[in-house]
Amino acid sequence: MAGKKEHTGKTLLMIACMILIGAAATVRTPAHAALSAWEDHSMEVMFIALLFLIAGGVIAYLMMNIRMRRRVERKLRNSELNYRTVADFTYDWEYWVGSDGTLRYTSPSCERVTGYRREEFLADPGLRERIVVPEDREIWDAHRREKPEGYDLRFIEFRIRRKDGEVRWIEHTCVPVRDDAGGFMGYRASNRDITDRKAAQDHLDMYREHLERLVRERTAELEAEIDSRRQKEEELDLYRRDLERLVRERTAELEDEITRRKSAQDALAVSEANLRRAQDVAVIGGWNLDLKSGELTWTDGVYRIFGLPPGTRLDYESFLASVHPDDLEYVNKSWSDALKGAPYDIEHRIVVNGAVKWVREKAEVEFDDNGVPLKGSGIVQDITRRKQAQEQQYILRQQLAQVSRVATAGELTAALAHEINQPLAAILANAQAALHILDGKAPDLAELHEILDDIINDNKRAREVISRVRSLLRKEPSKPEEVDINSVIHDAIRLMKQGSDFTGVSVRTELADGLEPVMADRIQVGQVVINLFANAFEAVSELSEPPRNIVVTTRMDVEGEVIVSVEDTGKGIDEGSLRRIFEPFYTTKETGLGLGLSISRSIIEAHGGRLSAFRNPDRGSTFSFSLPAKNKADVV
Structure with missing residues (x-):
């Protein structure tokens, strides 16, 4: 705007000079005027007066324009001086770019922010662009391409590479500068180093x-x-x-x-x-x-x-x-x-x-x-109530196991009574025979000795039967100990044979030698074996014709666990029952409670093992459970 006014003033000045020159050329000397006619003289005077009037107006306009221009320049210099006075002591990097794109001023803090002195920026107009890292150059170029009429204040963020090579984040604030008439005079910019703020923001994002x-x-x-x-x-x-x-x-x-x-x-x-x-x-x-x-x-x-x-x-x-x-x-x-x-x-x-x-x-x-x-x-987290609930569940499992043992003993009561009566009857008969021999004149002491041996053996046999039943019914806390699983199987089979009629049923054991002991409660594991054996016996007893076989096997697997399997040749278990066989109160028997297998699985899992069932390829079913051997249990 100032350049346009200056051009207009020069044009008007040239016009005024041409008018004055023309006027001077038409003016005559006094001697010559005295000789001219009156009418010619009066026309020339009027024309010369008009020319001087126009020239005076032009000169007055030019003088007013010059005074206005000087006032604007003085105000601009004062504004620039004030801006420099403030910017020289700011912490941020401030600079002023003229309307023609030249850097008119930069604050001394540019050296703190960029590492370059302000003399370097003033001497090298392209330095401001070159310090912008290539990855952010498009942000900077897009900002420079914006027209000043499109915004009053602009904020952008980009990275620069300092003179020492360090990359820093800059927050760039830019505002167009205009004179009182609205004419564009350039840009003022403030650049703040926000690297630490960016790092803090990244850390907060990571923590969130x-x-x-x-x-x-x-x-x-x-x-x-x-x-x-x-x-x-x-x-x-x-x-x-x-x-x-x-x-x-x-x-x-x-x-x-x-x-x-x-x-x-x-x-x-x-x-x-x-x-x-x-x-x-x-x-x-x-x-x-x-x-x-x-x-x-x-x-x-x-x-x-x-x-x-x-x-x-x-x-x-x-x-x-x-x-x-x-x-x-x-x-x-x-x-x-x-x-x-x-x-x-x-x-x-x-x-x-x-x-x-x-x-x-x-x-x-x-x-x-x-x-x-x-x-x-x-x-x-406070888990006190969860721990209390787990303890109550453990007590309930112990009570259910006791109920199952009592039920098993009740089912065997009649047969066990018969088994006990046999040694008692033999003891009575031997005692009566001994009395008869003693009533004789010459008692045969050798025969009496044999009778007393028979009485002692029959007594031991009856006591053994009673001991096994008492062990089954004993209600005591679980006591893990080293247990020979083969011994448990022998005791369970012996007890079942004493309490059941195995006529026509073949029971075969294939027990591995040298099995490592397991850490378990002997009574509870015995209860599981008795339950599986009793189920197998019932399965084969339902058959009207052979084979009616039960096979009990033990072995050690590669993972250090003892495996016990009870296989029968009964009618087997259908797929629907096989999926539910271990559910509480599910049974395929008319008089069963449906608790035996559920309790057995709870006992085995409480010992760190597994209990499973599957159909045999030909006929019958196999129930198998595993228990960690002592050495593996110690490691766990």
Whole structure:
């Protein structure tokens, strides 16, 4: 705008000069004027006056234009001076680009931001573009291509490469500069180094992603745990309904056991209700430990779990003070291992106001590039009610196993009574014979000795039968010990043969020599063998013609487990029953409870093994279970 006004002024000045020159050329001398006619003289005077009037107007306009231009230039110089005075002392890099694209001013802080002195920028107009990294050049070029009429203020971010080679992030703020008439005079720009802010933002984004991942993982774990508990609740509800029906149908011999079992069910139902309420208000909290300062911070949820007022100052030692003394070494070692890179996911007890609680802790440790731990963060969950529910389930399984043993003994009672009567009758007959010999004049002592030996042997035989039944009925806590599985099988077969008629049934054993012992409760494992053997015997007894065979085998597999199999040649199990055979209260017998195989599987799984069933290729079925050998159990 200023250039256009300057051109117009020059044109007007030239016109005024030409008018003055023309006027001077037409003016005559006084001597010549005296000789001219009056009319010619008057016309010339009027023309000359008009020319001087026009020239005076032009000169007045030019003078006014020059004064206005000087005032604008003086105001611009004052504005630029003020801008430089402020910009010279700013922390950010400021510069001014003229309307023709030349760099008119740059602040000294350009050297702090870019490493280049302002003399270098003023001497090299292309330096501002070359320091922009190639990856961000398009951002810079697009900004430069924008017309000043298109915006009043613009913000962009890009990276530059300093003189020393370091790459820094720049926040560029640009505003067009205009005069009072709105004419474009260039750009003023402010450049701020935001590298540290970018790094902090990246760190915050990474930490947010880390926390979101922890929340997702914990949410998945809680959902899986809720599904598992819901399934157990459904199974327990099934137990309750069917057992209530069975209590009404059971004989007087089992009424006491069923009454105790019903009480246990009621207690378990109360525990389940408490557990559901605990799920609704699951107590979970988070914590962070600064390993450099030792400062430990808890959320309010963790304070509630540990029974401490929120805001209590904490460190790792004060946390250990709440850990149960019996778990202190385990917790401390687990955390020490986590500081070396091991996973930290443990369950332990704490003491809160004299009461014992169970908690689960899961955490991750952050390391620097040299593997030095910096800080730890994790979550704490109160699992006390879950532990109590697990204990109630264990008690219920023990009671169910006792009920099954009593039922098995009841089924064998009549036959066992007959088996005991045989040695008792022999003892009576031998005693009467001995009395008869003693009544004689010359008793045969050798014969009396043989009779007494027979009495002793018959007594041992009766006592052995009674001992086996007592072992089956004994209600004691599970006592794992080294057990020879072949010996358990021999005892079980001997007991079954004493209590059942095996006429027409072939029982064969193929027991591996040198089997390693298993760590198990001998009575409970014997109960499983008796149950499988009794089922096999019933299966082959239903056949009207041979073969009626039962084969019991033992072996050691490559994984260090002892395998026991009971195979029969009965009619077998159909596919539908095979899928449900281990469900509680499912039975294919008219008088069966449907508990034997379900309890047997619970016993085997509690010992770390597996129980399975399948149809034989030709006929019959095979039931097989595995137990870890002692050496493998010790490792686990």
